[in-house]
Amino acid sequence: MDWTPVVRFSERSAPTRQAILEAARARFAKDGYEKATIRAIAADAGVSAAMVVRYFGSKADLFALTTQAGFAELDLAHVPREEIGRRFARAALEPWERGDNEAMAALHRAAMTHGEAADAVQRLIDRQVLPALRAVFPDDPDIETKAGLVHGQGLGVIVGRYLLRLEPLASMGFEDLVAAVGDSVQRYLVP
Template sequence: MAFTERSAQTRAAILAAAQRRFAAEGYDRATIRGIAADAGIDPSMVIRYFGSKSALYTAASTIDLAVPVLKDDPDDAAASYVRAMLARWEEGGNAAEAVLLRTAPTRPEAAAQVQEIFDREIVPAVRAARPGDPHARERAALLLSQSLGVVYCRYLLGIEPLASMDVDTLAAMVANAVAGHLSASMPS
């Protein structure tokens, strides 16, 4: 195995271990030693690859939502957005999102990351679906609040009956709410 391939594997193992620890324990309780133990390496290697716990956290929580192109019709836009959002969580592979959302309430830099994602991905998607709408940013905020509510309750907290609800039923109900956020009259 080549050195760069081994380095890439070590880096990936550290990131995976960090995502699990940060998601389960939060930023403050997760330790470099614990992350290193989970990755099966010496703690000095974590610092070698990432420099600091803060830099490791940033790498472990960096995400691209890949928000689908939202169509002009609010019902179609809502349905495609909700299906993509739920599929992402149903399929797993969202460790970075879990890290970010679990730590955002207590870590200002994590909250700033959520704001950045909102500005970079959610707002432009809503503006594309609602060209010329002076309330696109507010609609995007409502869409995000609906999404985060579902994610927190179903996937992070396991609140019943939402946690065990049929995903198709959930998608239909959430899409109705999101369509309302995209199409309802907004006070001037």
């Protein structure tokens, strides 16, 4: 999902904004939310700290943008209803399984102790998980609650398997994990 600023910037600034985002992803992954600074991100991107603030606002806003999940691109409209849970689980867990989710790991660790990071996780639900599910279940009056339950299920697995490496979850085969989590997600969505 691309970040669209409230203020419209020219296309000339796109490379600078992209450099800042890439520097922020790397810095948050390396240092975590607490230790990363706007100044360090700016230095990594080769711009001034004022430029980072101008384009992205606060550290919390930049952090949220660097940790967006892939649900914005998840199209479940043509997936048979009985397969939605597993498809959703696969989309949520594959980036973690590949190990290319360092910024997301930093977000989830920080969310346990920092309100701004917890707000960023909430925005993931509101801006990505909920719309992906609402597109498939547009008439479901309980879809917000169900999206929260689905995300809670995923958070438990992410923390247990990928952050804390709890056994036997950590050594479970990925296909078995997708099936188990997907079936739970399915029960939330289609009771």
